[in-house]
Amino acid sequence: MALDSNDRSIAGFTMTGHALVHWFETSIPIFLVVWLAEFDVGVALVGVVVALGYAPFGLGALPGGILADRFGTKRLILSCLAGMSLAFLAIAAAALVESIYAIAVGLVLWGVAASVYHPAGLSLISTGVEERGTVFAWHGIAGNVGIALGPFVAATLLIVLEWQYVAALLALPGLVAVAYGLRAEFDPQAAAETTDEESTKSLSPAELLGSSRALFASAFAIVFVLVTFEGLFYRGTLTYLPEILQGLPAMDGVDLGAGLEGIEPGQYVYVALLVVGMAGQYAGGKLTDRVRAARGLAAIFAILALLALAFVPVSGLGLPVIVAYCAVLGFFLFAIQPFYQEAVAVYTPPDGRGLSYGYTYLGEFGFGAASIAIGGFVLGSSLELFFAMLAGFALVGASLAVALAAGVDWVLWSVGEEATADD
Structure with missing residues (x-):
């Protein structure tokens, strides 16, 4: 069965959000290698810094679900996209003070912002989409695209640019997604028997x-x-x-051929x-x-x-x-x-x-x-x-x-x- 206009709009909005969450998530380990060379710190400290970003990504899911029910899913997803992008800009700005601790602050901000996406995005699909299975499938595929593209793009850009400029460039798709999301129109409760007022109660x-x-x-x-x-x-x-x-x-x-030595x-x-x-x-x-x-x-x-x-x-x-x-x-x-x-x-x-x-x-x-x-x-x-x-x-x-x-x-x-x- 073909998706109706509301299903298509929600699918496009949530697929964009899901891809970008994992785009940012999987690019972070690429930067870890660069930060080890850039800052005079050990692997243990950089590992803790990166863990500070990933920890709230999982632990913040429950508060994210509560916020989704209170404030509405679309508003929360837009906040997530804006927050992740601003966090990566903050990470880029950390190069100005040359501090690994400033990067830690940016990573924590990213983890907090990213944590709300999955409960909000999946809640939106479950209550707004008639063809849930199909949209769940496309939503998952979009996440996999982000998983694959994030580290690939980061590693490729790092060949020609300093890491702070790469971090800033990675933030740009998130800002574009915010602009797209602000214009997206759909009914978030089209497939649910409850009303929007009931679903977003405090x-x-x-x-x-x-x-x-x-x-x-x-x-x-x-x-x-x-x-x-x-x-x-x-x-x-x-x-x-x-x-x-x-x-x-x-x-x-295994011989990968000329130009690929070391990979x-x-x-x-x-x-x-x-x-x-x-x-x-x-x-x-x-x-x-x-x-x-x-x-x-x-x-x-x-x-x-x-x-x-x-x-x-x-x-x-x-x-x-x-x-x-x-x-x-x-x-x-x-x-x-x-x-x-x-x-x-x-x-x-x-x-x-x-x-x-x-x-x-x-x-x-x-x-x-x-x-x-x-x-x-x-x-x-x-x-x-x-x-x-x-x-x-x-x-x-x-x-x-x-x-x-x-x-x-x-x-x-x-x-x-x-x-x-x-x-």
């Missing part, structure tokens, strides 16, 4: 606690834990896979995984219109568990097989995302959708990031144990999805109703 602390309690007394409790385990698998995989790939014997002696071939395989992920996002989004979210989640989690267990045997079969394996992994790693986004929409009420997605991305980006620390420790002990850990995360997610598919959600809803009645 929550007192007591009301917030009550709304949160109601959410976690429902099937959303299972969805939240499920998303957290998806985040553990996702972050652990994408953080360490480039390093793991580069250390494989199959990568030794690690594992990075090309990794980028290819992200590109295939766009197809996975699209396929997953289209399937959410035909397959129940819980069943789709159970199936893809099971596939991811098998893929994790297969890595070590596959890694010894040669470069073509490894590339094919990474393509399949990339497809399913991103195909799962529209399904959990749809699950949040299915198992939560429209007037609390921003709060719901806030909790969702607290689990995905906040708690899910724990696998970076856990994975580094486990990987230092054994490659086999690392992928067994990832398989375990996926199997827990599959079990939770099976519980949803089996109807546990109705039991939880009834428990929530009884708790409300007792109060």
Whole structure:
């Protein structure tokens, strides 16, 4: 079914926002290398500085969801785009004082601004779009485009420009997006039964606690834990896979040709995984219109568990097989995302959708990031144990999805109703 004008307008607006969030996010590690050379500081300090930017990106998702319900999704997304752009301009200006701490301030500002996008953008799609699955798919693809283009553009510009000018240039698309967003017109509640006034009401602390309690007394409790385990698998995989790939014997002696000396071939395989992920996002989004979210989640989690267990045997079969394996992994790693986004929409009420997605991305980006620390420790002990850990995360997610598919959600809803009645 073709998208109507309202769906198309929301799709264009949210795709732009999603691409730019990841455009900024994935360019930061490129600058890290430059900052190590530019400032007389150690890797540990620069790592802490960069972590200061990423931390609020995940932890701010819950406040972002609350703000989306209070002030409206469009207003919040525009603030996000403007804030991220201004933060990168502040990072560029830090070169004037030649201080790594000034860069830290800019990164914190970026993390705070970026944190509100996912709960606001997904809330807007879930309440404003009739063809949710299709728009979730295109929205995910746009995010993958940003993931791939951010580091590519940053690294290319750094060949000819100083880092501060590159940071400033990266901010320009965000400012253009703000101008575009101000002119975009759509109904953010076209697909919801609630009114805009109801969906943007202000929550007192007591009301917030009550709304949160109601959410976690429902099937959303299972969805939240499920998303957290998806985040553990996702972050652990994408953080360490480039390093793991580069250390494989199959990568030794790969000749990339004249002019490409010094470039690690594992990075090309990794980028290819992200590109295939766009197809996975699209396929997953289209399937959410035909397959129940819980069943789709159970199936893809099971596939991811098998893929994790297969890595070590596959890694010894040669470069073509490894590339094919990474393509399949990339497809399913991103195909799962529209399904959990749809699950949040299915198992939560429209007037609390921003709060719901806030909790969702607290689990995905906040708690899910724990696998970076856990994975580094486990990987230092054994490659086999690392992928067994990832398989375990996926199997827990599959079990939770099976519980949803089996109807546990109705039991939880009834428990929530009884708790409300007792109060």
